[in-house]
Amino acid sequence: MSENSKPSVLVTGGAGYIGSHAVLALVDAGWPVAVIDNLTTGFRFAVPDGVPLYEGDIEDAALLARIFEEQGTRAIMHFAGSIVVPESVENPLKYYSNNTARSRALIEAAVTAGVPHFIFSSTAATYGVPEVSPVREDTPQRPINPYGWSKLMTEQMLGDTVAAHPMNYCALRYFNVAGADPRARSGQSTAGATHLIKVAVEAALGKRDSVAVFGTDYDTPDGTGVRDYIHVSDLAAAHVLALEALIEQPERSLTMNCGYGRGFSVLEVLDAVDRVTNMTIERKMEPRRAGDPASLISDPSRIRETLPWQPQHADLDTIIGHALAWERKLSEIRGNG
Template structure:
């Protein structure tokens, strides 16, 4: 039995391609819109339909929604590099905020009832306390976080005015790859620590930069909550099921494991998994990096029937490493 069609924006990207797999595996039909600027057509599972377009192209987006009888949207498309958002804020307000506004308007116009939004822990800025609950003050310290928070606010206001409900999922640090080797992080020049570290471990990079060694953390390096991308994708499917089941309710939920690892702890784990030593280059802090970001994940555990299945740092690294080796064979 098919449950209906879900439109996945940015479905050719890292997290989007894993959400496509999770949706298909759960019995949903999927149509992907991706402009392929950072995504890859080959990353989209053959069971899904891929439309190469920009989500700001309202005519095409609405045509796709109508042609496919789209019942829900999972919105991953956007720009995600924090330092770049500081140097090019207008790009982030265009790609993340303005394009999301256009997509939400298309959803309302076409009668799409459910919207799942890829948000971020960057909406919190520098948290007052860690772990961070969803009720913590939203005070982004970079345009990336601001651009995502604006979209959350739009969704809240639109859901109050129109028959649409939403779930905004605030990601912490996403890592790893599909354990079956069907997708992974393929972007060149990625900035995610575990991706960078496995690139170094497989000889693609000479060293790994450690940005900031003087944070107020146990070893002075930044602490982050790393969530396996397949667990994150499963959370999206669980959130969609809830939106369909309870159309009058919307939710904003943290996606994380509730505990963090420092940069040095992650690099030590990569060394253990690969049985080699990655060269570490100690550098100054980057603009917009808080000392520690760890999710208070009690709300998602209470709201969704979702439970982490890959909460193991070395397992996350193993999956990322297996994907890195597979990518090397593609090149």
């Protein structure tokens, strides 16, 4: 697709972790991009210079209509939402508001404006505790926490919407996203983040005293939870390719897993952080958290067959190294390191 034929893309949550990497991938590939973010968990510094940032909420129909008109928006990448599984168990209505109700408002605004392409940031949490591993897209979706349900409901809304309106969509079901932009332009910046690799590199740099290991009695090789970690820049690349696929075949919608098809346990990840940093992180064994499955590994066959997706960073030590470099830069940005 030539650069002058690329339509304008609105990225919701584009000042957040994954959204900011999608913005970088789009800008690097020459797409016109704008961002909407309410900055409750996002950061202005994560939005590249020259990319319009609208500070506001995706349920603000008047603001969305203005953005669509000003930017000539023809595609939406939707990342805005809440993502902490244990918090969703404690505060489910927050998740049904932020992830489901606000997504409904965004989809309605897109339909009203005639925006034809919609890419949705979904999650492997929609599978719950799958009976098979690796997990395929046709594995039954039985979420075990409100976070998973809030995302599954949005998938359902999109499926019903494109059946009734001239729109297509792609739902990308992420496994465990980690790492940072290889050029350290963005990374996971949220204070108090719960992502294991983020927590571990914080501990390695002295920002935390230890790392909690939640659950040591799972039915896994070492008793700790096993996850499929995908580099955030590889994930962002998948979004750009998915958008191209939607544009090329406007009658087709897609649902695809985003992972590498390889799992690492919590202890294996911590061992890798020790190896990369040449340090030993203190580990504190804690009880299981509510809503955590023992193992969650993707079958990435469909995305590899559907898109020309070639992951560039599918290596645990590389993911950790990029996360570590970003954590050091983040200290500089905040002036505390």
